[in-house]
Amino acid sequence: MSHIPISNSNPPKQTDGNGKANIANILEDKLDPKVSIDMEAPEFKDFAKTMVDFIAEYLENIRERRVLPEVKPGYLKPLIPDAAPEKPEKWQDVMQDIERVIMPGVTHWHSPKFHAYFPTANSYPAIVADMLSGAIACIGFTWIASPACTELEVVMMDWLGKMLELPAEFLACSGGKGGGVIQGTASESTLVALLGAKAKKVKEVKELHPEWDEHTILGKLVGYCSDQAHSSVERAGLLGGVKLRSVQSENHRMRGAALEKAIEQDLAEGLIPFYAVVTLGTTNSCAFDFLDECGPVGNKHNVWVHVDAAYAGSAFICPEYRHLMKGIESADSFNFNPHKWMLVNFDCSAMWLKDPSWVVNAFNVDPLYLKHDMQGSAPDYRHWQIPLGRRFRALKLWFVLRLYGVENLQAHIRRHCNFAKQFGDLCLADSRFELAAEINMGLVCFRLKGSNERNEALLKRINGRGHIHLVPAKIKDVYFLRMAICSRFTQSEDMEYSWKEVSAAADEMEQEQ
């Protein structure tokens, strides 16, 4: 491509006297058809190879970078021009600008010094798969829009479901109604399940009470989640236009009896329970609701049970953690994010439905341009999700599952859990600290013994030092720090480093007292 003058782009256009461009002149001013405006393949190969080298260098040495940037809001604008260039630039110049413009403002999520939120995944096989997805660049809304996009997704969701030992009813290969779909995020899955549950309940109630209009029914619907559920569950209720009730957890976990009590109270008030979200691995403390209690309660009251295992679900590929999803057979839908903890880059949120027809029919619009002759023989995933467009995300799963193998993915999970235990032990060996919750998976919730204010000051100091990055949480007015193990590059020495940072910040605070 580059540096070919594009003849029509620059000469001043004659105007018609009113400041408007003269159409005849513009039409005369055509592109030379022999001149390509595209980057050609040889140049693409050089550019892409340089980028691959940059990526490998960036990731392998990520530990050396300051995990949290020091820039202030607005830092970037002065570093680049105010408008897009008229003439093409060199890719080498763009490469140069990555360190100058972008890197100073990057929070390095894949650094072993990053311990905030929960992990987001990153692996070379997934990055390469995304390159291929970018090249095929199909929009797989229907089967015919790119059969491989749909069919690989169906099979990958079966592979993944088998890795977790999901009940056969969730899998397409069982030959029943069930199957899996890749959504963008767990929040989307929660909303999709809620909308399916809502459609199902409205239909049931209409059959029982043909005299009730839809508005009356919708006003009576009520859903449930634990008081520890992610805020996206509450948001799904708002987006879906239904009431959601939060159920008090016990030791951070929702119990069946509390859920049942809430349902019965609502029934007594004439409300219509329709949906319950059971969280396996909460954001605050990675607590697990009792699915084996809550699921059967939901089933008994004909309430759709959705399981949100966004982070912790990846651990169910390890048999030793599967007891935490006991009761899974009672769920109507199940979701976890391989893009959090299973080495598949964002976005890849795996959702299974026992009976997708509720979701499919709830969203069904069928314009002529989206119809095709094979309808009904394979899923048209546009009906399973909120947007119409969808990328070829199954490629990332396929590459990661094949190039790691289940064994190495299990090893990744186990390593992170062990690092969390290592950090927890370091913490407990220092009498100034205590754990704020039991250590679950790759998360340690800890705090300085004493007031919330002391812990707020500690976190500020840790993040201010800039060597590691953590975020806090609060449960029942107790403020604590969350140490999430996030990077696939983490080694045991990194945990020692992170602990030293925490204890050095505590030392500083003591010295100032």
Ligand SMILES: N[C@@H](Cc1c[nH]c2ccc(O)cc12)C(=O)O
């Ligand atoms: N980033 C998440 C938000 C989310 C939804 N459900 C969760 C459960 C636990 C957790 O730690 C985060 C979430 C998403 O995929 O939408």
